[in-house]
Amino acid sequence: MARHKGKGWHGRLLAAALGVTVAAAATSVWTAQAESAGGRPPQARVSAPAQDRTVAKVAADIAHASDRGPRGVNITIDDGPDPVWTPQVLQLLEDNGAKATFCMVGTQAEAYPDLVKAVVAAGHRLCNHTVSHDTTMDTRSEAYQSQQILDAERMIIKASGGVRPQYYRAPGGAFTPYSRQLAASRGMRPLGWNVDTRDFERPGVDTMVATVKKEISDGPTVLFHDAGGDRSQTVAALGEVLPWLKQQGYSFGFPVR
Ligand SMILES: [Zn+2]
Numbered sequence: 540m541a542r543h544k545g546k547g548w549h550g551r552l553l554a555a556a557l558g559v560t561v562a563a564a565a566t567s568v569w570t571a572q573a574e575s576a577g578g579r580p581p582q583a584r585v586s587a588p589a590q591d592r593t594v595a596k597v598a599a600d601i602a603h604a605s606d607r608g609p610r611g612v613n614i615t616i617d618d619g620p621d622p623v624w625t626p627q628v629l630q631l632l633e634d635n636g637a638k639a640t641f642c643m644v645g646t647q648a649e650a651y652p653d654l655v656k657a658v659v660a661a662g663h664r665l666c667n668h669t670v671s672h673d674t675t676m677d678t679r680s681e682a683y684q685s686q687q688i689l690d691a692e693r694m695i696i697k698a699s700g701g702v703r704p705q706y707y708r709a710p711g712g713a714f715t716p717y718s719r720q721l722a723a724s725r726g727m728r729p730l731g732w733n734v735d736t737r738d739f740e741r742p743g744v745d746t747m748v749a750t751v752k753k754e755i756s757d758g759p760t761v762l763f764h765d766a767g768g769d770r771s772q773t774v775a776a777l778g779e780v781l782p783w784l785k786q787q788g789y790s791f792g793f794p795v796r
Contacts, residue, residue, distance in 0.1 A: 594703070597796050599723035601714065601731040602706070605759040607792030612784055613760040614639035614777075614791060615732060617668060617708070620647055620654035621766035627774045628765045629661055635781035637791040642666035642708045642730070645691030647766060652698035659702045664793055666706035667691050667727050674711030676718065684718045692725060705796060706730040728796040733758025738773040747776040752783065760794060 605611030614632070616639050619625045625641075632639055641658050643665060648655050659665065669676065669687040676684055688707060695704050707722030708730045709715075719729045734754040736747045751761060761780075763773050784791070 594724075594726040597723050597726055597728045599716075599719045599729060601719070601729045602794040602796065603731050603733055603758050603760055604795045605792040606795050607759075607790045610789050611759050611792035612755065612789045613794045614763065614781075615642060615666070615708075615730070615760055615794075616640070616763050616765045617642040618644055618647070618672065618764050619766035620651045620658065621770070622651060622654065624765040624770040624774065625651075625654050625658070628763075628770075628777065629657060629663075631774065631777045631781060632663070633661060635785065635791075637781050638662055638664070638793065639791070640664045640666050640706060640730070640793055641765075642668040642706070643691075643695055643704070644668050644672050644766070645670035645694035648691075648695045648698040652700075655695065655698040656700055659699050664706070665695055665699060665702060665704040666708050666730055667695060667704040667722065668708050669710055670694065672710040674713050676709055676711075677713040677715045681717050684715065685721055688718060688721055688727075689725070692727070703727075706794060728794065730760070730794050732760045732762040734761040736761065736763055736773075736776065738762075738764055738770070738776065739767060741769070741772050744772050744775045744779070747772065748779045748783070751776075751780045755784070755789070759792075 605613050614637060616628055619641065620643060641663055643655065655665070667688060668691070670691045671687065673679070673687065676687060692704060696702065704727055707718070707727035709718060712731065714729060722729055734751055734757060736750050738747055755761070763777065764770060765773065
């Protein structure tokens, strides 16, 4: 997990997600929230039910494989939903007969429940990407981690109309053994990635497409984003990558659970 490479753009994501323009301001907001959350006992912040017989526990190790086997590709779309970009991504997926996994930020899901429902209605899967996308999750208290995961779970389920997220992806890959076990106990398989398009840095469409072509042999799970800024390069790259993958004989699947 190349978290050291991602901290910069995740900082910018936080700023965008908050609707503020100064990254430093966003950082201080998150720090304040984290400290207040970390200082409380777990019970005070955990709002999801501890016991839910409808939830089947899944494996707690980080998934990288595809349920479509060795020629399967898992398209993953992170940090949304977003009213500008998510509909465009959904259209491209539909045009190419592709299913994807959407790793949603709790506050975004809460703000755009119709988009969450549209994602589900199109046959895609949901992934819990925490409430507020704190890439320092792995340095925080267990109480804070559980609040971030369980509150996001609740927000996504409410927005989707009752459909559960089937995966958990730590922001920036900041997993801990505790967060993996907690997510797995709630039926959310920890989800990593193999191919990082680095679309958040807007490296250019050709570069992103070339990254996928070069690295897809490393593993099936490809990381894109549908929020956090201008994602027009992502949309354009998906428009090239999805047909290319099909031409190469890949099929679109979901991460194993
Ligand atoms: Zn993310």
